[in-house]
Amino acid sequence: MTIELAPITLPATVSGTDFDPDFGREVKGMNPGELTPEQFKEIETALYTHGILLFRDVALTPEQQYALTKAFDPESESYGHGNNKTQSTKKSVLHPDLKTIPRVPQVQLIGNGMVYNHEGLESAALKHPSHTTFHKTRVSAEDEALGITRFYRWHIDAALYDYNPPRATTLYSITVPEGGRQTVRYSDDDDPSGETLSVPLGTTAFVSGKKMFQILPPELKSLAVRTSVRYAPHPYVWMAPARAKSDGLGIVNEGLELPLNELPEWEQLKIKTLPILWKNPVTGELHFQVHPCGAQELIVKPLPLGAFREGALYPDGEHIKDLGKVRELLHLMQRPGIAPGLVYPHDWKERDLVLFHNRGLLHTVVGAFKPDQVRAFHQCNLAASDVPTGPTEQDIIAWA
Template identity: 75%
Template structure:
C-alpha cells in the first residue's frame, strides 16, 4: 500500500494560508517497521512539514527509539542525557519525566499514577502546569470555567553540553478526554485560543522568521544565542510570563556559583536561525527561557546602515534587554491564528522536527485523570547549522529572502560565513 499523505485538520481559529504547509497525517505505513524507502519518504515529509501524525499505531518503546534514532543514526542518549534529568533534583524538568527502564532513551510523561507500565511498578506523573511556573496564574474560579495557559514554549534540548535533538516522537498510550479549554494569553492583547484538553501546541519556526520585519530579520541572521549553564536548574527559581514565552527579569535566577559543576567549553552558543537540511528554509529556533546573552555580528563592510539595528554588532548581556528583544521577535508567531493545537487520541504518534518548530504543554488535568505518553528525543550528533552564503544569494532579484533586505543593501550578507561571522 502506498503512503498516503493528508493535511492535518487545522482548527477554525487558524490562518489556513499560514498553516497550509504545516503538518501532515500519514497513512498506509507502519512507523514501527518502515522499509528504507518508506523511511526516506517519511524523513523528507517531516522536514518539509514540521510535524507528522500517524493514527491508531501500535508502537513499542524499542520501535519508538529505533524510529527516532533513524533520523540521526549516530545519536544515542536521551536529549537531556540518560538519567541526568531525573537525578538533578533542582531542575524544573525533574517532576515531569520517568525513564522506561529497558529503553532509557524513552521517557514516560503524563498525569496521575500509572501501575505496571513497561517495567515501572508504579509511576506518579505530573502534567506541567502554568500554576507552578508563571509569575501569575489563572484563578481557581476561572480554571473551573475551563480557562488555562500555555506552559512553556520551548525546543526539546538540554542546551548545555549536548546538541539539540533533530526529531521528537510522542506516542499517546492513555489519553483522557474532556471538555475543551480556553488558553488566555493574559498579556493585555485579549488573545485567547480554544484548545482540546491536554493539547500539545505547535508553531512553525519558519513562520516565526518569515513574518519578522526586515530590520529584525537582519538581526536574526547575524545573531548567536548563548545559553546559561545547566539552564533548567538556573531558571528554576524564576517565573515565566503569562504567555509561557520567556521569563520575567526579576533577578531570581540561580547564580552560576550555585549551579552544579559546569565548564565554559560546554556552554551552548547556537545560531538564532537554524537551516532546514531538506528544504533549506530558515527557522527561528530559540528557547527563550534559557538564554543568557545574544551575540550580534556587525553588518558586512560596505552595507547601507540606515535603519539597521545594531549595525556595529553587539553583545547583549543584560537579561532584561535580551528577553525584551527575543519577545519582540517571537511573540507574533504564537498569535492564536498561527498555533496548531493537536487533538490527542490514544495510539496517536506525532513526530515533530525539533529544529524547526517550537511547542508547549497546555492546560491542566485533575488528579484522577490518568494520562500516559511515551516521549523520545536523542541528543544530536551535531549542532544545528545557521544561515550560509547561498541562502540570500548575491542577486537582489532572488525571492523571497533577498527582497526583505533591499533597503539595507544586505546583498553583502553572503560575506557573513566567509568572514567567520556566522
C-alpha cells in the first residue's frame, strides 16, 4: 500500500512567501512500527524530501522506535552520543537532560518532572532544558510569569567528537502537559532585532538548513560552500562553562570554555571537521548544518580558478582560529535562517511521532515548564556509519 502524505498544519506565524512549500508532511493510515520494506523506502524518500514526517496517535514501543531509526542506517548501532555515555560525563551540558531506557540503550527518556515505573526505570527525575541555566542573560521572573521565554540551543543531534552525526532522529511523545502559549523573545543586548514568536507550551522548533543556505547573499553562499567547521574535542564538556546568545544560536565569546587540558582524555584523530553544507541524498540540495555552540575553527578553501573575486570573503582561503571571528561569521550566516517566519514550532499531542532529517534541519527545545508539569518523550538517534557528504567541486564552482 502506498503511503499517504498530507501537508502538515503550519502556524499563522509562518511566512507563506518565504517558507519552503516542501517542508513537512503528515503520514496517514500507517503504523510506523510495522512498515513493510517497500513502505519504508517510501518513508525514507519522503523524509529526505520534506525534512519532517509526522505520525499522529500511534503506539510505538522503544524496540520499534529503535528499529525504525536504525532502518535509515542499518550499519549504525549506538546512540548518537554513545550508549550510556552522556550520563557518565557529568560535566557535559547534556548530562541532566537524558535518561537511558535500560533494555534499549539507544532510546532516551527526556522531558520534565518525576516519572515512575517507566520502561524498566523505577523512577526518573526529568529536567526540561532551560535558557536560565545556559544563556548569558535570562528573561526576568516577571516576564517569565507572563509567558515570555526563549529558544534554548539551536543544534543538530550529534556528538561532534568520535561519532558521526546521525541521519535521522525520532521523537515520540508519551505525556504532554496542557498549558497556555508562550512567546519566544529573540532580543537582548547581543541581538537587538526585537523579534518575537508565539509558540505552544514546550514546543520543539525546527528550521530548514536548505532554506538557511538559500537565503544567504552571494558572498556568504560563496563562503559557506568553501568552508568546513572544526569542532572542539568533547564539545559539550568544552562549552559547559560558557554562556549562549539570547537567540540560542551560538555562544557569547567571553573565553569561558573549559581549557583543552582540562577536558576528558581526547585524541586528535577523533576531532570532527565537517563541511558547513551537507548534501541531501535524495534531492541533491545543500543544507547549512552547523552546531554553532561547539564550533572552534573554520577552514576556508580558496576560490576556484577563474571565479569572480570582487567582494569575495577570504578569496585565497583561510584557517580561522580566532574563536570570536568564528562565532561572528557563523552567526552572520545562520541568524537569517531562524527568523520567525521560517520557524516551524511543533504543537505536540500525546502519541505524536516526529521523524526528522537530522542532516537537513536544525532544531531546539523551547520554553519552560513548572516542576509539577510532567512531560515524557522517547528520543532516538544513532551515530551514523558515514560522514555527511559535502559540496562537490561542481557545487563550489556554481556558488563560489
